[in-house]
Structures are given as structure tokens and as C-alpha cells.
Amino acid sequence: MSAPLYSIPGSSAPTAAAPAAGAAAEPVARTVSEVLAQSQVEEVLAELERDLIGLAPVKQRIRDIAALLVIDKLRAQHGLSASAPSLHMCFTGNPGTGKTTVAMRMAEILHRLGYVRKGHLVAVTRDDLVGQYIGHTAPKTKEVLKKAMGGVLFIDEAYYLYRPENERDYGQEAIEILLQVMENQRDDLVVILAGYKDRMDTFFQSNPGMSSRIAHHLDFPDYATPELLQIGDRMIESSHYRFGAGAREAFDAYLQRRIAQPHFANARSVRNALDRARLRQASRLYADRDRVLSADDLSTITASDILASRVFSKDADKETP
Numbered sequence: 013m014s015a016p017l018y019s020i021p022g023s024s025a026p027t028a029a030a031p032a033a034g035a036a037a038e039p040v041a042r043t044v045s046e047v048l049a050q051s052q053v054e055e056v057l058a059e060l061e062r063d064l065i066g067l068a069p070v071k072q073r074i075r076d077i078a079a080l081l082v083i084d085k086l087r088a089q090h091g092l093s094a095s096a097p098s099l100h101m102c103f104t105g106n107p108g109t110g111k112t113t114v115a116m117r118m119a120e121i122l123h124r125l126g127y128v129r130k131g132h133l134v135a136v137t138r139d140d141l142v143g144q145y146i147g148h149t150a151p152k153t154k155e156v157l158k159k160a161m162g163g164v165l166f167i168d169e170a171y172y173l174y175r176p177e178n179e180r181d182y183g184q185e186a187i188e189i190l191l192q193v194m195e196n197q198r199d200d201l202v203v204i205l206a207g208y209k210d211r212m213d214t215f216f217q218s219n220p221g222m223s224s225r226i227a228h229h230l231d232f233p234d235y236a237t238p239e240l241l242q243i244g245d246r247m248i249e250s251s252h253y254r255f256g257a258g259a260r261e262a263f264d265a266y267l268q269r270r271i272a273q274p275h276f277a278n279a280r281s282v283r284n285a286l287d288r289a290r291l292r293q294a295s296r297l298y299a300d301r302d303r304v305l306s307a308d309d310l311s312t313i314t315a316s317d318i319l320a321s322r323v324f325s326k327d328a329d330k331e332t333p
Contacts, residue, residue: 040089047082051124060117064110065246066239073230074118081125096199098227099127102216104209105232108278111206112166114230119164122202129162129200136165138172141186149182153189161201170205171215187219194225235278240267244282253290253311262318263289269323285321292317 041047048054057078060071077099084097099122103111116133123131140156143149157165167173173183194203205212205222209231216223235243241264248254255263266285270276277284293313297305 041085042089044082044086047085047125051082051126053078053082053121053124056117056120056124060114064113065242066235067110067114067232070110070114070230070232073228074114074121077118077228078121078125081122081127085125096127098198098225099202100194100198100226101202101204101228101230102212102226103204103206103230103232104212106208106234106278108280108282109232109234110279111232112168114232115164115166115204115206118204119202122164128164128202132160132163134160134163134165135168137168138183138186141167141190142173142181142183144182146182149185150189153186157189157193157201161197164202164204166204166206169207169211171207171211174215174218176218187222191221191225237264237267237271240271240278240282243279244286247283247286248313251286251290253286253313256312256314258315259313259318262315266318266321266323273323286313288321289313289317292320 039046041050057075060074064071080097101118103115105111112135115135119128119131119133122128134156136156141149141153143152173187175181175183190203193201205226207215216226241260244263244267245255245260263285267282270281270285290313296314296317297303297309303309
């Protein structure tokens with residue numbers, strides 16, 4: 013078999029080292045329970061369930077992929093697996109729906125089950141891969157791939173790699189390099205493409221070679237208002253703040269209004285709204301310079317801190333809250 017057109021130096025998966033003299037070899041796992049115990053992958057799945065609100069279809073798909081990999085390891089012991097499964101993925105959904113977080117967990121799952129050497133995540137966009145002049149793109153793309161080898165490469169808004177309307181665009185060169193590496197070195201790198209679903213669909217239609225290399229498509233749904241409120245609760249708690257009397261109800265009202273406005277970004281918008289509420293709280297406390305502030309004063313977000321948002325104004329639709 014001829015060598016691949018694009019090869020990343022030092023990317024070959026290492027062979028397993030022999031156990032040190034006198035050291036007991038790890039017993040061969042023969043049941044699902046034994047594979048799970050040795051890999052401790054269930055800890056990652058539990059973290060995913062605990063740390064992420066909602067996303068039930070995504071969590072189930074991740075569990076299904078983990079199950080596939082566990083069974084594949086058991087099959088390999090019986091000589092039933094001819095080659096490593098293709099694990100390249102596509103995550104589609106609106107901003108703030110947890111795609112990057114799930115990609116990080118996926119990298120950890122793949123590492124614990126032995127499908128990648130390091131389990132790290134390298135997150136990039138078009139600017140990290142595509143050059144601005146002839147001869148610039150290949151070195152940039154190869155450098156990113158070299159950093160990602162042994163782990164997961166997460167390409168956000170991947171459709172921006174392809175710009176057919178610009179004859180002098182070099183994105184196609186980056187795509188060709190990615191395609192070669194995804195096929196020829198898939199045992200040492202998993203690529204996850206991410207972005208809006210409609211734009212990713214168009215991207216795959218224009219790049220069938222890329223589409224054929226993606227084995228798993230996961231769609232990340234928008235959060236419902238109650239889920240966003242739960243996300244807000246966790247963010248407030250992790251920052252050592254709390255909602256005062258009526259503030260949580262005010263934030264619920266805020267979310268119901270904000271979710272219907274342009275540029276809503278799910279969990280990102282929740283975080284931004286809480287950051288602005290903290291700014292209002294700080295300004296409110298700062299104005300009363302001679303007051304002795306208690307820990308309760310310093311950690312309480314009041315209803316007024318929420319209701320001062322422009323979302324509640326008459327011109328809310330004309331402004332970004």
C-alpha cells in the first residue's frame with residue numbers, strides 16, 4: 013500500500029509496552045463489566061449526565077458509542093475486528109448547546125477505552141487552518157494536526173473552510189489535507205466537525221468525501237426555558253452568588269423574553285445575562301459607599317438587578333440585551 017499523500021510525523025500509535033519484570037500483567041477483560049472497571053469510562057458518562065442539563069438524545073448517543081467501543085474491544089479478543097472503527101463525528105446545533113463540552117468528554121472516553129493515546133482536545137476554527145497566501149495553508153494545517161494527534165481535533169463552524177465564491181480562497185487545500193489524514197491516520201486522530209445544522213448539510217453536499225468519513229452525526233437541541241433556568245442556578249451557585257427574593261422568578265421572566273429575540277445563544281446567553289446582573293449588583297452596592305456590606309449583601313442578586321435588563325424595555329426587540 014502506497015504512503016499517504018499527507019502524513020503527520022510522529023503520529024503513529026505506539027505499540028503496547030511489555031510489562032516490567034516482576035510486574036503482574038493486567039488481566040484480560042472478558043465481560044462488559046470488566047472492560048468498564050478497567051477503563052473507568054462509566055465515571056466520564058456519569059459526569060456527562062451530572063454536569064450537563066438536558067441534551068437527552070446527545071447523552072444517549074454518547075452512551076451508544078461507548079457501548080460500541082466496549083463491545084469492539086471484546087470482539088477484538090476473538091479476532092472479530094479487522095480494523096479500528098471510524099470515529100469521526102459531526103456535532104450540529106445552535107451556539108451554547110454544549111458541543112465543545114461534549115467533545116471534551118468524548119475525547120476522555122476514547123482515551124480511557126484505548127482508542128486515542130492522549131485524550132486531549134484541540135479546538136480550532138478556519139483561521140487556525142487556512143493561510144492567506146500560496147504555500148501558507150499546508151504548514152498551518154499540518155501543525156494543527158500534529159498537535160491534535162493522539163487525541164481529538166474539534167473544528168468549530170467547519171463549513172467556513174469551504175468558500176467556493178472566492179477563487180483565491182485556500183480552504184479547499186486544508187480540506188484535502190484533513191481528508192487524507194482522517195482516512196490514513198484515523199487510528200491516531202478523531203476529528204469532530206461542528207456548526208449550524210443547515211450550513212453543515214450544505215458543506216457535506218459540496219464535500220462528499222468529507223461526508224463519507226463522518227461515522228456519527230449528533231444533533232444538539234436548543235434548551236427549553238426550564239433547562240436554561242437550571243443552568244442559571246448552577247452558574248450562580250458555582251460563582252458563590254444566590255438569587256434573592258423574587259430574583260429567580262425575574263430571571264425566569266427574562267429568559268422567556270430573551271429566548272424569543274435574535275442572537276440567542278442558549279447557555280452562553282444565560283452566562284452573559286448573569287454577568288450583567290452581577291455588574292448591576294456591583295454598581296448598586298458601590299453607590300452606597302459608607303454601608304458596611306455583609307457576605308449576604310455581596311452574594312445576593314436581587315430582582316431589581318434582573319429587571320433592569322433592556323429585555324424588559326419597550327424597545328427590547330430593537331436592541332441586544
